[in-house]
Amino acid sequence: MSKKRKVFVYFQMKKWGREVLSLLDGLVTPAVIEKLTSENSDSFYGDNGEWLDSAIRSADPGKDIDESSFQFLASRFRERYTHIRVFHGCRPVDVGEYYQRGFLPMDPEQLIETARRYFLRGQLKEINEGLLEKAIAEISTKHRANHIYFVLDDRHLLNGAGEYLIYGSEYLYCLAIRLTGNCESILRKMGIPTIFACDLPVEMVDSWAIDELVGHLLSTLFRSFESGEKKTAPKTRFSFWIKRALPSEFIHSHYHPSHIRDSHNYHIVHESIETSCPFCKRPQEHIQKNQGRQ
Ligand SMILES: [Zn+2]
Numbered sequence: 001m002s003k004k005r006k007v008f009v010y011f012q013m014k015k016w017g018r019e020v021l022s023l024l025d026g027l028v029t030p031a032v033i034e035k036l037t038s039e040n041s042d043s044f045y046g047d048n049g050e051w052l053d054s055a056i057r058s059a060d061p062g063k064d065i066d067e068s069s070f071q072f073l074a075s076r077f078r079e080r081y082t083h084i085r086v087f088h089g090c091r092p093v094d095v096g097e098y099y100q101r102g103f104l105p106m107d108p109e110q111l112i113e114t115a116r117r118y119f120l121r122g123q124l125k126e127i128n129e130g131l132l133e134k135a136i137a138e139i140s141t142k143h144r145a146n147h148i149y150f151v152l153d154d155r156h157l158l159n160g161a162g163e164y165l166i167y168g169s170e171y172l173y174c175l176a177i178r179l180t181g182n183c184e185s186i187l188r189k190m191g192i193p194t195i196f197a198c199d200l201p202v203e204m205v206d207s208w209a210i211d212e213l214v215g216h217l218l219s220t221l222f223r224s225f226e227s228g229e230k231k232t233a234p235k236t237r238f239s240f241w242i243k244r245a246l247p248s249e250f251i252h253s254h255y256h257p258s259h260i261r262d263s264h265n266y267h268i269v270h271e272s273i274e275t276s277c278p279f280c281k282r283p284q285e286h287i288q289k290n291q292g293r294q
Pocket residue numbers: 095254255256276277278279280281
């Protein structure tokens with residue numbers, strides 16, 4: 001029998017805030033919380049937990065701590081949650097492909113083929129293979145190849161990283177802006193702005209990403225105590241990547257936003273008229289049909 005999913009959902013801060021505090025039970029006592037609420041929360045960094053460790057030591061000088069509170073929570077987090085709700089912004093021509101094959105790590109060769117199809121075989125007479133080769137040589141794939149990027153908060157895709165929804169692949173966009181002609185406008189016409197919500201298995205996430213996540217959560221949680229308990233979480237740009245495929249069974253849902261800020265164009269609001277696709281309804285049936293063929 002498969003294990004019941006216990007999904008961490010960042011947006012539900014009231015819920016996870018209580019869960020995180022209960023995971024830290026015995027370490028973060030009411031005395032620690034009281035001490036921290038009297039301190040300046042600007043020093044509650046997400047990448048260095050010394051502020052929390054020192055508050056724990058200060059509240060109970062006799063306490064024997066053999067690992068940092070961040071590390072302690074990271075191991076508890078892996079025990080408590082089976083999945084993390086994450087979001088991926090893109091501009092697929094065929095949304096159904098994601099429900100068929102899942103998410104695949106970025107493949108530069110495949111995207112170069114797409115660039116040839118879009119930029120060389122279209123109406124842009126001024127673009128040639130030589131110019132495309134030059135652009136390919138200039139764009140690094142170091143932090144792109146074999147990666148799939150996810151964010152914790154889909155609001156970031158709408159307001160701070162809308163380029164993935166408006167232009168699609170960042171690699172294609174980088175190639176486009178190095179070529180002459182209006183290649184960007186071609187990218188804006190291909191596909192449909194899409195945000196996928198996925199429940200990513202914790203076991204697929206590298207330990208550095210879990211460590212960074214729990215640091216971010218603790219920083220967010222204790223900073224929020226200044227202004228009282230929050231039901232929903234503040235906006236965050238937190239992102240990370242995996243370097244493996246994510247099967248479609250982990251797609252929770254998807255949607256097509258109508259208003260997106262264009263971070264590559266003075267943050268003006270891009271209005272998309274396409275807000276639905278054939279897979280908006282009953283994508284699960286499509287998955288089952290596809291699995292039945294295998
Ligand atoms: Zn759809």
